[in-house]
């Protein structure tokens with residue numbers, strides 16, 4: 535049952551936004567939420583963070599309102615429409631990330647995060663039209679969660695408010711909305727806003743912004759159930775080290791996620807001619823076949839491992855699409871094909887995210903960096919990963935199947951994690967699946 539729950543949760547959330555996918559094992563059914571008994575310290579921190587994410591969404595909503603209200607005669611209107619599009623894209627991504635977080639908490643029996651988001655939304659005065667920025671989030675919440683008691687009542691109130699804002703049925707509300715908009719127009723400097731938006735689109739993000747963007751997209755790592763780890767290997771395949779990694783994983787019956795570089799898949803001769811990559815696959819194709827047969831999953835890590843934010847949008851697309859073409863040729867249709875993308879260095883900007891979205895790929899980052907690319911000691915790599923995993927409680931571990939030290943660290947790491955009771959998640963073609971440990975199976979009644 536546990537396995538099924540997690541499986542369904544991931545299936546539902548993973549594809550949210552692409553298509554409404556239901557779980558194969560049971561039809562989509564809202565998740566029943568009970569009241570949380572107590573609120574821990576960790577939950578309090580969670581609440582502060584969730585509140586600020588909701589505020590950020592509302593802030594974007596205010597900006598959108600003011601931009602939409604510009605008259606069509608205003609010469610800044612075309613720029614404003616462009617800005618509105620990128621704001622909306624950000625809102626959608628953020629809503630999806632929030633839903634994932636709520637969904638994972640709900641599966642863990644925690645209603646508090648959901649309560650926090652509902653309260654934050656209900657705290658918005660009725661006439662504040664920016665509440666509509668929360669609509670995608672609230673709609674998804676309504677579909678995914680079966681709410682009871684006061685949570686149910688709050689959701690109903692919220693839906694009513696959103697409806698009223700949407701259809702403007704009440705004259706009184708309309709007048710107040712106009713007043714509210716006027717006050718926003720006084721506060722928000724449209725020129726500054728447009729300038730910020732155009733800088734955001736053009737320039738690579740600074741380190742702080744990039745870190746924030748990366749954090750916002752690390753949800754898959756943080757949404758793993760507790761004491762669960764997903765091993766991922768980047769930059770391969772490598773003719774010597776990848777086979778060694780595969781052998782260790784096979785010995786421990788662990789399935790992992792491999793993010794491969796296009797240039798390791800392509801036939802080298804073809805590249806000398808400077809042609810676009812067509813069909814020829816290099817000698818590493820055998821390794822890909824082995825991975826597929828062993829049940830590992832394979833994702834896209836760009837063609838040549840550049841800092842993508844430094845490239846033009848056209849070049850970014852080329853890096854992603856060429857590798858996807860090679861992967862489609864190398865990986866037969868089935869569970870190993872993932873439609874997942876990992877940005878080299880985790881380096882992101884709006885262009886990179888737009889390109890990923892356009893290719894219908896999903897960004898998968900990590901929350902634990904083994905630093906096997908920099909650390910020559912297998913022991914210290916193992917210590918680092920164990921320490922960081924224990925701190926985070928779960929996670930996606932970043933390693934590289936192109937370094938000898940990784941092949942030495944991996945057997946030790948797996949033993950250390952098993953000893954500490956970690957379970958190893960894998961991608962089954964539709965969702966992240968977490969096997970039940972023998973311990974858990976033994977404790978089951980009956």
Ligand SMILES: [Zn+2]
Nearest residue numbers: 768769878879
């Ligand atoms: Zn890499």
